Amino acid sequence: MFANSRLERVLRSGRFAVTAELNAPDSANPEDVYRNALVLAEVCDAINATDGSGANCHMSSLGCCALLVRAGYEPVYQISCRDRNRIAIQGDLLGAAALGVKNVLCLTGDDVTAGDQPGAKRVFDLDSLQLLHTATIMRDHGVFLSGRKLTTPPQLFLGAAANPFVPPFAWRPERMAKKIAAGASFIQTQYCFDVPRLRTFMQRAVDMGLHEKAFILVGVGPLRSDKAAEFMRTKVPGVHIPDAVVARLAGVAPKQKAEEGKRICIEIIQQVREMAGVAGVHIMAYRQEETVAEIVHRAGLFPRHAVGAHREGHVNQHAVHHASGNGAQPAHHAGQYGSASPGMASQGELQ
Amino acid sequence: MTINLPEARRWPGSEWIKNHPAALERIYAVSVKAFTRVYPAMKKIAPQSSERVMVFVEAVGKGYVWNCQMCGQCILHSTGMTCPMNCPKNLRNGPCGGVRANGHCEVIPERMCVWVQAWERSQAMAVYGHKIVTLQPPVNRALKNTSSWINMVEGTDQITPPGWAAASPTGNEGLEHR
Numbered sequence: 001m002f003a004n005s006r007l008e009r010v011l012r013s014g015r016f017a018v019t020a021e022l023n024a025p026d027s028a029n030p031e032d033v034y035r036n037a038l039v040l041a042e043v044c045d046a047i048n049a050t051d052g053s054g055a056n057c058h059m060s061s062l063g064c065c066a067l068l069v070r071a072g073y074e075p076v077y078q079i080s081c082r083d084r085n086r087i088a089i090q091g092d093l094l095g096a097a098a099l100g101v102k103n104v105l106c107l108t109g110d111d112v113t114a115g116d117q118p119g120a121k122r123v124f125d126l127d128s129l130q131l132l133h134t135a136t137i138m139r140d141h142g143v144f145l146s147g148r149k150l151t152t153p154p155q156l157f158l159g160a161a162a163n164p165f166v167p168p169f170a171w172r173p174e175r176m177a178k179k180i181a182a183g184a185s186f187i188q189t190q191y192c193f194d195v196p197r198l199r200t201f202m203q204r205a206v207d208m209g210l211h212e213k214a215f216i217l218v219g220v221g222p223l224r225s226d227k228a229a230e231f232m233r234t235k236v237p238g239v240h241i242p243d244a245v246v247a248r249l250a251g252v253a254p255k256q257k258a259e260e261g262k263r264i265c266i267e268i269i270q271q272v273r274e275m276a277g278v279a280g281v282h283i284m285a286y287r288q289e290e291t292v293a294e295i296v297h298r299a300g301l302f303p304r305h306a307v308g309a310h311r312e313g314h315v316n317q318h319a320v321h322h323a324s325g326n327g328a329q330p331a332h333h334a335g336q337y338g339s340a341s342p343g344m345a346s347q348g349e350l351q
Numbered sequence: 352m353t354i355n356l357p358e359a360r361r362w363p364g365s366e367w368i369k370n371h372p373a374a375l376e377r378i379y380a381v382s383v384k385a386f387t388r389v390y391p392a393m394k395k396i397a398p399q400s401s402e403r404v405m406v407f408v409e410a411v412g413k414g415y416v417w418n419c420q421m422c423g424q425c426i427l428h429s430t431g432m433t434c435p436m437n438c439p440k441n442l443r444n445g446p447c448g449g450v451r452a453n454g455h456c457e458v459i460p461e462r463m464c465v466w467v468q469a470w471e472r473s474q475a476m477a478v479y480g481h482k483i484v485t486l487q488p489p490v491n492r493a494l495k496n497t498s499s500w501i502n503m504v505e506g507t508d509q510i511t512p513p514g515w516a517a518a519s520p521t522g523n524e525g526l527e528h529r
């Protein structure tokens with residue numbers, strides 16, 4: 001265990017993890033964060049606070065994380081390399097850890113041209129791998145990049161992103177391996193709408209043993225309509241949506257589109273869950289927190305916290321594993337608890 | 352070209368040259384040996400001018416073929432003989448997640464992603480191709496517009512931040528995942 005992270009505990013227990021993305025508000029009112037987080041916190045193990053996603057300005061990820069910690073939730077602090085140089089980033093890592101943030105996701109970041117302020121300066125002083133390794137150095141060696149000592153190193157569970165759905169496909173598993181070697185203990189992928197493509201990627205990852213070195217969470221999300229899908233795949237960087245998915249949404253009545261989008265998302269979750277090496281899902285739904293909750297319920301991933309009594313047991317079990325020299329546990333026992341959970345009733349209707 | 356970034360420039364014929372990575376890596380290997388021999392003499396005779404001459408030679412020569420951005424710490428041979436500083440995000444360790452379905456750049460839609468090209472080209476490189484998985488340290492921005500060849504012989508481009516070096520004793524060459 002690197003940090004006293006709830007997310008890490010859930011993942012190590014072998015339970016199928018659920019994380020979700022919080023839409024940072026365009027507001028200085030903490031209530032706006034709390035309102036969005038309240039819905040998500042019930043249905044997931046950790047909440048990602050985005051760092052100016054799509055290069056649009058919102059409340060900072062560190063600000064959101066501080067509020068989430070204050071409310072007793074488990075945030076994943078997303079850091080992108082787009083806006084800050086190495087000096088600012090290292091300082092923020094210390095600040096975040098001091099505020100009680102336990103999980104960090106290291107990202108490259110969308111380019112400024114994707115957002116509403118394309119005239120901004122792109123920083124990209126570090127790249128995501130250098131950022132990951134810098135955070136690892138601070139945690140494990142207790143120094144800044146400059147070599148200067150830290151009195152208390154930040155205890156962080158470090159993660160990285162992967163996008164199996166865009167070229168160069170052959171390199172994507174290798175790149176994930178590189179991120180794991182640089183210090184990533186968990187991976188959250190880009191939106192998955194193409195399960196066969198993910199399967200090819202995961203097979204290679206499992207062959208390379210990557211699922212034993214890091215926990216891989218697959219990104220999923222509901223599409224509101226074929227129009228929304230078209231927008232996402234043309235305007236949002238790195239999102240790949242196969243024609244078949246768009247056609248399926250186009251084929252239903254306008255009032256049914258949102259429901260069909262949810263159904264597609266739930267089906268993908270269920271397929272992904274059966275896939276070797278997958279440790280959980282990361283649900284992203286822009287401005288639709290309620291939908292996330294509904295999806296978690298209908299996909300049979302609820303309840304999240306009802307197994308609290310078990311959790312202590314898991315930790316002990318983990319300690320035993322650790323003592324016997326077992327590092328990160330393979331994620332094979334995924335589903336072990338999920339399939340026994342009461343929220344499964346709805347699963348049948350979808351298959 | 353919708354975006355007028357320096358990274359977007361390509362001189363006529365330069366892509367054709369870069370599509371012969373196996374030949375380029377051989378030329379590179381020979382040039383490294385040759386320059387390492389010649390440089391001490393150059394330095395003795397005229398240290399100031401040799402720096403200026405080399406900066407000019409690189410800006411023109413590497414500028415023509417690779418659209419060199421004069422980062423001063425060349426890793427061309429580790430990145431499929433494709434300049435990573437032509438990536439608008441300055442990534443030194445591989446492509447971001449924004450690559451388009453046709454393999455083009457997120458930022459410059461008219462250009463191939465340099466990392467898609469780098470990966471393909473590295474597969475054809477027998478000598479240095481495997482280096483593409485090496486973790487590249489943070490860029491030393493202080494070396495911008497200096498001669499990467501002189502930095503290579505002097506060893507200045509191998510100096511990583513002290514904290515980085517402490518964590519990976521082999522410095523630049525360290526941390527390959529296999």
Ligand code: SF4
Nearest residue numbers: 419420421422425434
């Ligand atoms: S010196 Fe730097 S900018 Fe120039 S070709 Fe080499 S890596 Fe690219």
